[in-house]
């Protein structure tokens with residue numbers, strides 16, 4: 001049977017494994033870390049379960065499709081529950097905004113903050129829908145392998161005004177500064193600066209309105225575990241603690257991989273879920289890389305990074321919603337510090353995750369589980385996050401002070417456990433160039449055809465999935481990258497299972 005090797009078990013890699021199996025391949029997933037999921041890893045401490053990364057599940061049908069390929073259903077593997085409000089935004093001036101899905105409720109919330117923006121929101125939502133119908137429904141799961149693939153979408157993108165940034169387009173329709181922030185922060189969820197990211201990313205708003213925001217019982221890790229169990233039933237092995245050192249190439253074609261333990265696995269198809277900048281620059285001999293030579297890879301603008309603190313408390317905070325955005329006094333200037341100046345600011349905008357709001361079983365009785373995420377510059381900043389330098393501890397202290405002031409009174413008196421990750425985690429553990437949390441920054445010049453291609457131009461039989469490829473980061477994005485494989489990987493020779501197109 002023809003063989004496929006998938007490097008990495010992030011959601012892109014796990015979804016790729018399902019799709020390759022369906023194309024008839026004998027599939028093995030090789031994961032460097034000691035648990036599957038990549039950014040969707042799980043940490044457990046003192047009875048608290050912490051999802052390390054993704055918590056906002058959108059477009060859940062993309063997971064469902066994977067199970068349906070084999071006549072199964074996701075509900076036999078994990079259960080999703082809706083989250084309401086999608087996000088609760090707390091502003092520095094003490095006001096707040098519930099970002100919800102239903103039109104009448106969101107109009108009422110807008111009316112509460114700024115009555116004169118209600119009509120503007122309707123127009124904004126309509127623009128978002130139009131972008132979604134092209135940018136998502138027609139383009140998210142198609143490969144952008146040639147300049148022609150890009151050229152044919154240029155007229156539609158021009159009509160949708162993709163040259164404008166998310167913030168510019170939102171500001172055209174909404175006048176209230178607080179609402180401009182509430183409707184423009186979404187690119188940050190995929191590593192983009194709303195002041196630089198193309199307005200095409202406004203589609204996220206319509207995607208959330210169309211399919212809602214969900215959370216898995218037991219946390220996002222329940223989805224990872226469900227997919228791994230499903231893969232085991234499909235005879236796909238996910239081998240942990242098995243870093244791949246090199247992709248082996250013969251006559252310009254991938255023929256297998258060599259692990260860091262020196263084991264060679266031959267393969268007809270190799271799919272990399274690891275960061276493409278890392279794969280090209282560190283895992284493929286330079287003589288095979290005419291397109292992605294070191295200089296070209298180094299020119300990529302990497303996305304921001306994150307400081308994420310995970311903590312438990314021995315009291316509850318029932319007033320804090322599941323997904324809370326705690327915005328600081330500065331918006332554009334803070335993002336400029338993070339993305340352009342690459343300095344660590346004294347103020348911050350935080351995302352606070354309180355999963356126990358939806359699933360109390362993630363903490364011992366009477367306790368709460370949280371994480372707080374602060375966007376910070378990637379490691380091109382030169383900041384030294386080594387433990388002994390104290391930068392991380394000092395930053396954590398500031399974040400906790402802000403949380404105590406804004407929404408979690410007496411937090412430090414009630415901590416049961418507390419630990420954090422810095423950009424070094426993304427660089428060293430997850431092997432992402434510059435410690436970028438979301439792969440290359442989603443700029444117009446690094447999107448679609450300009451992003452890493454799903455089909456390698458340099459090496460035959462090598463494919464990419466995950467945040468570094470089109471359409472990019474976020475769960476719907478990386479699941480769509482795996483869906484692209486159906487269009488570009490040939491079914492295994494002689495395979496009985498073929499995908500009905």
Ligand SMILES: Cc1cc2nc3c(=O)[nH]c(=O)nc-3n(C[C@H](O)[C@H](O)[C@H](O)COP(=O)(O)OP(=O)(O)OC[C@H]3O[C@@H](n4cnc5c(N)ncnc54)[C@H](O)[C@@H]3O)c2cc1C
Nearest residue numbers: 008010012032038039053054055056244274466467474475
């Ligand atoms: C803190 C945080 C919060 C987020 N929140 C959300 C959210 O709420 N909703 C949302 O939609 N998105 C969210 N995202 C984005 C989303 O999590 C990611 O875009 C997505 O999970 C990335 O998936 P991926 O397939 O690219 O693989 P990754 O998760 O990046 O996994 C890649 C895997 O490859 C492995 N690997 C790398 N090199 C090798 C090698 N040489 N050999 C073997 N294995 C290797 C790594 O160990 C890793 O397991 C968040 C991201 C972060 C960091």
